[in-house]
Amino acid sequence: MRDFHLPGRSPVLATNGMCATSHPLAAKVAVQILEAGGNAVDAAIAGAVLLGVCEPQMTGIGGDCFVLFNAPGEDRVRALNGSGRAPAGLDAGHLRKKGAVIAPESADAVTVPGAMDAFCRLSADWGRLGLAASLAPAVHYAEAGVPIASRVATDLAEDSGKLRGAARKFFANAEQPLQEGQMFMAPGQADVLRRVAVDGRDAFYEGEVAEDMVASLQAAGGSHTLADFAAHQSTYTDPISGGYGGLELCEHPPNGQGATAILLLNILSHFDLGDLAPFGAERAHLEAEATKLAYDARQRFMADPDHMARLDHMLSMETARGLAALIGKDRVLPPAALGAEAVHKDTVYITVVDREGMSVSLIYSIFHGFGSGIASDKFGILFQNRGAGFTLEEGHPNEAGPGKRPMHTIIPGILRQNGRVIMPFGVMGGQYQSAGHARFVTNLTDFGMCPQEAIDAPRSFAEQGHLKVERGYTDAVRQQLADLGHDVIVPDGAIGGAQAILRRKDGVLEGGSDPRKDGCALGY
Numbered sequence: 001m002r003d004f005h006l007p008g009r010s011p012v013l014a015t016n017g018m019c020a021t022s023h024p025l026a027a028k029v030a031v032q033i034l035e036a037g038g039n040a041v042d043a044a045i046a047g048a049v050l051l052g053v054c055e056p057q058m059t060g061i062g063g064d065c066f067v068l069f070n071a072p073g074e075d076r077v078r079a080l081n082g083s084g085r086a087p088a089g090l091d092a093g094h095l096r097k098k099g100a101v102i103a104p105e106s107a108d109a110v111t112v113p114g115a116m117d118a119f120c121r122l123s124a125d126w127g128r129l130g131l132a133a134s135l136a137p138a139v140h141y142a143e144a145g146v147p148i149a150s151r152v153a154t155d156l157a158e159d160s161g162k163l164r165g166a167a168r169k170f171f172a173n174a175e176q177p178l179q180e181g182q183m184f185m186a187p188g189q190a191d192v193l194r195r196v197a198v199d200g201r202d203a204f205y206e207g208e209v210a211e212d213m214v215a216s217l218q219a220a221g222g223s224h225t226l227a228d229f230a231a232h233q234s235t236y237t238d239p240i241s242g243g244y245g246g247l248e249l250c251e252h253p254p255n256g257q258g259a260t261a262i263l264l265l266n267i268l269s270h271f272d273l274g275d276l277a278p279f280g281a282e283r284a285h286l287e288a289e290a291t292k293l294a295y296d297a298r299q300r301f302m303a304d305p306d307h308m309a310r311l312d313h314m315l316s317m318e319t320a321r322g323l324a325a326l327i328g329k330d331r332v333l334p335p336a337a338l339g340a341e342a343v344h345k346d347t348v349y350i351t352v353v354d355r356e357g358m359s360v361s362l363i364y365s366i367f368h369g370f371g372s373g374i375a376s377d378k379f380g381i382l383f384q385n386r387g388a389g390f391t392l393e394e395g396h397p398n399e400a401g402p403g404k405r406p407m408h409t410i411i412p413g414i415l416r417q418n419g420r421v422i423m424p425f426g427v428m429g430g431q432y433q434s435a436g437h438a439r440f441v442t443n444l445t446d447f448g449m450c451p452q453e454a455i456d457a458p459r460s461f462a463e464q465g466h467l468k469v470e471r472g473y474t475d476a477v478r479q480q481l482a483d484l485g486h487d488v489i490v491p492d493g494a495i496g497g498a499q500a501i502l503r504r505k506d507g508v509l510e511g512g513s514d515p516r517k518d519g520c521a522l523g524y
Contacts, residue, residue: 002453011452012511014523020499020511021047021350022428022519023054025146029137030352031522038129040352041069044360045119045127045134049193051348051364053142053186055152056171056382057159059348061189061204062213062375063366063384065115066252067122068239068412068424072356075421077250077414082118082234084111085403086387089223092400095392102388102400105162105373107222109385111406113213115364118234120201132197139197142190145183149518153180154493159369166216167373170380188379205229209379216376217383237305239414240315244269245445248416249437254305257298258411259314260434264294265441266320267327274446279458279473281480282329288462288486289333291435293323296336298434303397304405310397332485335465347410347433349426353501353509361412361424413437422503423451428517429496432461436496451500451512459495462486470495 002008012018017040019030030047034040044067052060065082095102102109123131148156160177168175170186178184195203203209210229217224239250242262249265251258267290276283297319301310313319326333347365365384372385389407390400398407409431415423427436436459443454458472460481467486469478482488494516501521502510511521 012521014509016355018509018511018523019352020513020521022517024520026050027522040354040358040360041127042129042134044352044362047350048364049138057155057369059364060382062113062381065364068361068414070421072358077239079237079239079252082114084114087224087228088402090402104385104388107217107220109387110383111386112232116204117201135193135197139190139193142186145185148178151518162370162373166377167375212376212378250414255405256408256411260294260298261437264438267324270324278447281477284460289327291462292333292336302407307397347428351424359424363410363412365410425500427498432496455498455512455514
């Protein structure tokens with residue numbers, strides 16, 4: 001139990017249903033959908049789409065999503081890949097002539113938005129109230145407006161300089177970043193959502209809306225065509241999983257980076273973390289070294305599942321054993337070489353559990369802050385820049401190519417215990433997410449924390465040659481890490497954000513929500 005003399009959050013407890021996400025309005029709307037008779041899918045879609053209005057720099061209908069969920073009364077975890085593909089006209093050889101990497105703020109980096117098709121499919125296959133009911137709250141608030149929250153305002157100040165062309169009109173105030181308390185409205189997106197509510201995914205991927213998106217991308221130099229949009233489909237698949245401390249971590253398979261989290265935990269399983277101080281230098285050092293090794297493997301192998309051949313290698317305990325042997329308690333490994341995804345931190349996550357035990361773990365993003373910075377001229381749909389997650393290295397499994405899906409940083413998670421789904425959870429923060437999943441799990445298992453404590457706990461992350469250490473660690477710990485040879489810095493912003501809902505054995509739902517974000521857990 002936390003010390004009530006100090007600031008903090010208590011776990012949120014409820015019995016009928018719960019949502020945890022990064023903005024309170026989205027959490028409220030999701031719970032209202034549950035109260036109206038909807039299930040976890042209906043509520044998660046409602047909250048997720050609304051988050052594109054509440055946190056427009058983080059996500060939107062021009063982005064991608066991944067979903068893990070279980071059906072009512074079942075503990076089988078299912079996965080839905082809502083990520084988009086590169087246009088058929090994308091040519092890596094042509095891109096290499098432009099530079100060593102795909103420019104993140106270019107039409108070349110824009111892949112077909114995948115989330116809207118995923119929402120439509122998920123609603124049709126697993127929802128109860130219908131798509132129109134799930135989209136109605138976002139339609140309302142896109143027109144009425146949402147006041148800019150504190151964390152959102154901070155991100156807008158940092159990211160708004162990326163906006164250009166029509167995007168400045170739709171996502172800024174007289175070309176200045178929106179300030180805390182100012183209203184953000186997106187009437188063009190409300191129009192799009194109304195059309196989708198009536199005519200389904202075809203209203204987005206074909207007809208006037210698609211024509212607006214394609215014309216805008218072509219004007220910005222993209223090779224996108226109407227055929228690229230019309231051909232898009234989200235796909236069901238099976239999760240991958242690994243065990244740690246009596247828990248089974250279920251992750252979305254590639255092209256998400258979930259296998260990296262499993263590899264990281266497999267490496268850490270060769271050390272007795274529970275014997276260490278939870279916020280001491282030794283644990284932070286071991287996690288940093290394991291992160292470098294796991295992320296190095298990610299950069300080598302992770303790709304579109306149709307082009308990835310080394311998934312079994314990444315999930316192998318033998319691989320983890322060999323990597324763990326490279327870690328020394330008194331020396332520092334060189335940093336892992338990371339791609340364009342290293343600079344992004346912009347994602348939203350929502351989890352919902354309903355009274356029938358259906359759990360949804362949904363992550364939704366436009367990649368970098370404000371994505372590509374390009375918006376469609378008529379409807380103001382902001383385009384993701386997920387194509388920046390490709391490499392231009394010739395012959396690499398993640399090499400950019402026509403119709404390919406890039407490696408993604410965003411990953412939803414679900415924990416099972418003895419075969420039972422016990423906790424949907426997610427950790428935002430760009431490339432940190434795999435490390436965040438591993439740290440969340442070890443906080444639970446090795447240190448006995450409840451979900452809220454595991455979320456609140458200070459974080460560190462080895463990235464781009466630095467060891468980022470939040471202010472929640474002591475100066476003495478930072479000095480010990482520096483003495484070991486780490487280049488220790490205190491990051492300007494907090495590392496990531498997380499949400500989780502524990503399905504306790506007594507039937508009570510226990511929610512945790514990260515104070516690093518504006519959101520909360522709500523139940524009824």
